[in-house]
Amino acid sequence: MESPPFSLEPPPLVPRRESGAGLPDPLSATAGEAVLNPDSRRNSFSVGRPPNSPSPLALMATGSPPARPQRYKVQPPDLASLDYIDTPAPQLICGICQSPYVLPVRLPCDHYFCKDCLSHHFATQDAGNKSCPMCRGKLDINQESLEVPKIMQDMLDALRVRCPNTRFGCSWEDERGNVRTHVMIYCKHSLVECPVAGCDLYCTQTDYGKGCLHYTVQCEKCQGSIYQSDVEILFLDMKKHMDSDCPNTVAACQGNIVGCKVAEIRKDVVAHERTCPMALMAPYFREQQTRLGLAEARIGPLERKVGLLERGLDSITYKLYPAKSRRGTLENLYSEDTTSVPSDSIPEFRLPDPSFPQWGSNDRATAPPPFDSQIDHLLTLHESLREEVSRIKMELNESEGRTNMLVFNENARIRDDMLHMSGALNNVRAQVHWMMSEKLRPSASSGGSTAAADSNKAASSNGNTRSGTQGASHSMAARTAAARLPPRRLSDSTRQETKL
Amino acid sequence: MSSVAKKRILKEYAECSNDLPSGMKVIFDEANLTKWDVVMEGPAESPYAVCLELAMCFDKRSLMHQGGHFKLEINFPNDYPFKPPVVNFKTKVYHPNVSNDDKGSMCLGMLRPEEWKPPNKVISVLHLIQNLLVEPNIDDAIETSIANDYKTNRAEFNKTAQDWVKRYAK
Numbered sequence: 001m002e003s004p005p006f007s008l009e010p011p012p013l014v015p016r017r018e019s020g021a022g023l024p025d026p027l028s029a030t031a032g033e034a035v036l037n038p039d040s041r042r043n044s045f046s047v048g049r050p051p052n053s054p055s056p057l058a059l060m061a062t063g064s065p066p067a068r069p070q071r072y073k074v075q076p077p078d079l080a081s082l083d084y085i086d087t088p089a090p091q092l093i094c095g096i097c098q099s100p101y102v103l104p105v106r107l108p109c110d111h112y113f114c115k116d117c118l119s120h121h122f123a124t125q126d127a128g129n130k131s132c133p134m135c136r137g138k139l140d141i142n143q144e145s146l147e148v149p150k151i152m153q154d155m156l157d158a159l160r161v162r163c164p165n166t167r168f169g170c171s172w173e174d175e176r177g178n179v180r181t182h183v184m185i186y187c188k189h190s191l192v193e194c195p196v197a198g199c200d201l202y203c204t205q206t207d208y209g210k211g212c213l214h215y216t217v218q219c220e221k222c223q224g225s226i227y228q229s230d231v232e233i234l235f236l237d238m239k240k241h242m243d244s245d246c247p248n249t250v251a252a253c254q255g256n257i258v259g260c261k262v263a264e265i266r267k268d269v270v271a272h273e274r275t276c277p278m279a280l281m282a283p284y285f286r287e288q289q290t291r292l293g294l295a296e297a298r299i300g301p302l303e304r305k306v307g308l309l310e311r312g313l314d315s316i317t318y319k320l321y322p323a324k325s326r327r328g329t330l331e332n333l334y335s336e337d338t339t340s341v342p343s344d345s346i347p348e349f350r351l352p353d354p355s356f357p358q359w360g361s362n363d364r365a366t367a368p369p370p371f372d373s374q375i376d377h378l379l380t381l382h383e384s385l386r387e388e389v390s391r392i393k394m395e396l397n398e399s400e401g402r403t404n405m406l407v408f409n410e411n412a413r414i415r416d417d418m419l420h421m422s423g424a425l426n427n428v429r430a431q432v433h434w435m436m437s438e439k440l441r442p443s444a445s446s447g448g449s450t451a452a453a454d455s456n457k458a459a460s461s462n463g464n465t466r467s468g469t470q471g472a473s474h475s476m477a478a479r480t481a482a483a484r485l486p487p488r489r490l491s492d493s494t495r496q497e498t499k500l
Numbered sequence: 501m502s503s504v505a506k507k508r509i510l511k512e513y514a515e516c517s518n519d520l521p522s523g524m525k526v527i528f529d530e531a532n533l534t535k536w537d538v539v540m541e542g543p544a545e546s547p548y549a550v551c552l553e554l555a556m557c558f559d560k561r562s563l564m565h566q567g568g569h570f571k572l573e574i575n576f577p578n579d580y581p582f583k584p585p586v587v588n589f590k591t592k593v594y595h596p597n598v599s600n601d602d603k604g605s606m607c608l609g610m611l612r613p614e615e616w617k618p619p620n621k622v623i624s625v626l627h628l629i630q631n632l633l634v635e636p637n638i639d640d641a642i643e644t645s646i647a648n649d650y651k652t653n654r655a656e657f658n659k660t661a662q663d664w665v666k667r668y669a670k
Contacts, residue, residue: 081507095619096581097504098511120504121618124582133582133618 074190075202077183079103080116082161085173092156095134096121100159100176106146109137165189168204255279257286302375309378316385505580509533512622519623521630534580537590538572538626542669546634547661548593568669572629574622584616585625594657594664596636596647606632608640 079102088100096117103115111134113121121133122141130139157177163170164179168189172182183190191202251269253262255278262272273279510533516526523541542548548568571590577583589595589604599605609628610620641647649657 080504095617096508098508098621117504117618120502120579121582124579136617 074184074192074205077164077179079176079179080114082164082176082179083166085160085162088159089155092152092159100156101152104148104152104156106148107132107137107139108143108146109135111135112148112152163187163189165191165204253279254282257282257289306375306378309375309382313378313382313385316382316389320385320388502578505576505578506533508581509576515621516623516626521623521626524626524630534576534578536574536576536622538574540570540572540626540630540633542568542570542665543630543634547658548595548633548665548669568665570669574625581618581620584611584613584620585622587611587625587629592664592668594646594661595633596638596641596643596650597632599642600646605642607642608632608637 080097080099082099084100092100094101094104094112094114094117096113099114101112101114104112105115105118106112107118109132111132113133118133122130125131127141130141131137132139157175159176160173161176161179163172164183165187168191170187170189172187174182188204188206190205192205192208194203249266250263251266253260253269253276254273255276256263258278258281260276260278262269262276264272513526513528513533513536520526523543525539527537527539529535548570569591570593573588573590575586575588577586587606589598589606592600592604594600597606597608606629610616611625611628636647636650638647638651646657649660
């Protein structure tokens with residue numbers, strides 16, 4: 001177990017309870033802080049005496065005068081040392097302090113100065129021989145100072161400033177006219193008089209309850225000392241001090257990133273580092289490490305990219321061989337594609353050599369990929385598949401055109417046939433119609449037996465003439481028969497002649 | 501030294517670092533605000549530039565660095581700005597307004613206590629010094645012999661001044 005981070009000096013003389021019995025809160029808080037805080041603070045400080053006041057613990061031990069009243073007194077802000085956010089107009093700047101006027105005074109010669117600056121100036125001059133700092137005009141010191149224009153005061157009040165307690169952590173920024181109110185009432189970081197009587201120093205309002213912090217603490221290792229009250233502010237600095245400066249802290253050799261095991265107090269390590277070859281190489285290795293880190297950081301996005309490409313490839317393969325993609329790995333897909341894919345549809349297509357490793361298994365060391373990288377491989381794969389797809393697309397287009405042509409030709413032929421058929425059908429229909437009307441006419445015109453006899457007679461005569469006189473007589477008979485028939489349509493008669 | 505004076509000196513330093521006459525450099529120690537070291541190059545158009553002949557031939561700007569380097573010291577009194585700063589040439593210089601001793605003090609114009617006004621700034625002092633190197637102020641000379649030389653025998657004056665520059669103001 002290492003020594004307690006804070007060793008108190010002088011050691012507590014009296015137990016806290018006895019001493020703090022009659023004391024108001026701030027003081028007992030002091031003791032509490034001083035004794036209990038060590039555990040909460042990491043760095044190793046030893047506590048010394050307050051600079052010009054007895055130790056807080058000694059104060060308590062003697063039951064010395066109680067703290068100042070709880071109502072703490074805030075120091076009014078020093079307007080002359082404010083930090084202005086914007087550069088003020090030159091007309092508002094005092095010639096003596098080169099800052100914007102604070103409580104400006106107007107001299108009879110119409111020159112303005114800060115009240116304080118002017119009194120400083122008068123202090124350097126002989127009595128009865130006062131003059132204006134600007135024009136050296138004689139001044140009567142007893143003369144009433146002239147009124148300063150209101151607009152000037154307003155402009156000064158409107159200048160934007162930072163809180164004077166910025167260095168204690170306040171981030172307030174506003175017009176100068178509000179500074180006093182802010183510091184006196186609202187600012188948590190204002191300096192107040194130390195709560196412990198006898199201590200003349202100031203602490204920030206937030207630390208008021210912690211009692212007197214104005215004793216020095218020392219870095220236990222190197223005896224550099226700071227005020228306890230500044231530890232809050234310098235806490236980070238102290239950590240840095242421990243980490244990088246303090247010559248007595250244990251530190252490791254610079255070469256430890258390469259394997260140097262030396263770790264001693266910093267003084268010795270510095271001496272060691274001059275001779276240690278590993279420490280000499282350390283900057284180089286550190287640089288390499290940062291580069292390695294950068295490279296590793298870039299791998300992540302690339303891996304995601306590979307994943308995307310892989311998925312794209314999968315979907316393309318699925319489109320190409322829908323039946324196969326269910327079977328899982330690309331490898332057995334490639335091994336079987338020659339047998340399963342019909343060779344006439346994509347005759348010369350081969351996927352690239354399937355000997356690259358599985359992407360799922362991260363075993364890169366044992367099976368180096370045949371390509372420069374998996375991405376290259378995937379890209380070539382992707383490219384060949386893309387070409388294949390476009391080729392197939394062209395072929396499809398071509399065959400579609402061919403089929404279209406074929407169908408069209410066939411169609412035309414069939415249409416011709418159908419025209420012929422319908423013509424023939426029409427002829428048949430006309431003939432049938434004619435024959436029907438021939439048969440129906442006699443019975444319809446004479447009715448009864450005479451119609452039947454007539455038709456028989458005509459038929460027999462018809463038959464006689466055909467057998468007796470041959471072609472000519474036959475046409476004659478036909479004409480007579482036609483004459484007897486109701487007039488036929490022209491188209492019908494012509495049809496009859498041509499077709500039958 | 502009062503905090504007012506410190507504040508003012510800091511302010512003036514900030515101003516100087518923004519807007520210094522060309523060829524000047526202020527070396528400033530935060531631990532000791534009251535002493536400024538100034539390194540100044542001899543203005544090219546004055547005999548205090550190292551190669552006056554060259555300066556005539558070439559572009560002036562390229563010769564900026566050829567001037568002699570003069571070291572100055574500015575000391576601020578405790579009741580600055582109510583008293584003038586004290587300017588001393590640490591480098592020996594052949595000039596009517598600079599005392600020809602190991603102090604190299606200059607005391608003229610606004611630097612005189614009775615002439616000094618609190619609103620004057622260091623930067624105007626620096627400008628004054630630079631202008632004096634180009635054109636000495638004969639009527640306000642400390643070294644009357646040098647002033648005489650300057651008045652009556654300009655060529656001799658220039659020659660001696662350059663000699664001194666070569667000898668002291670490397």
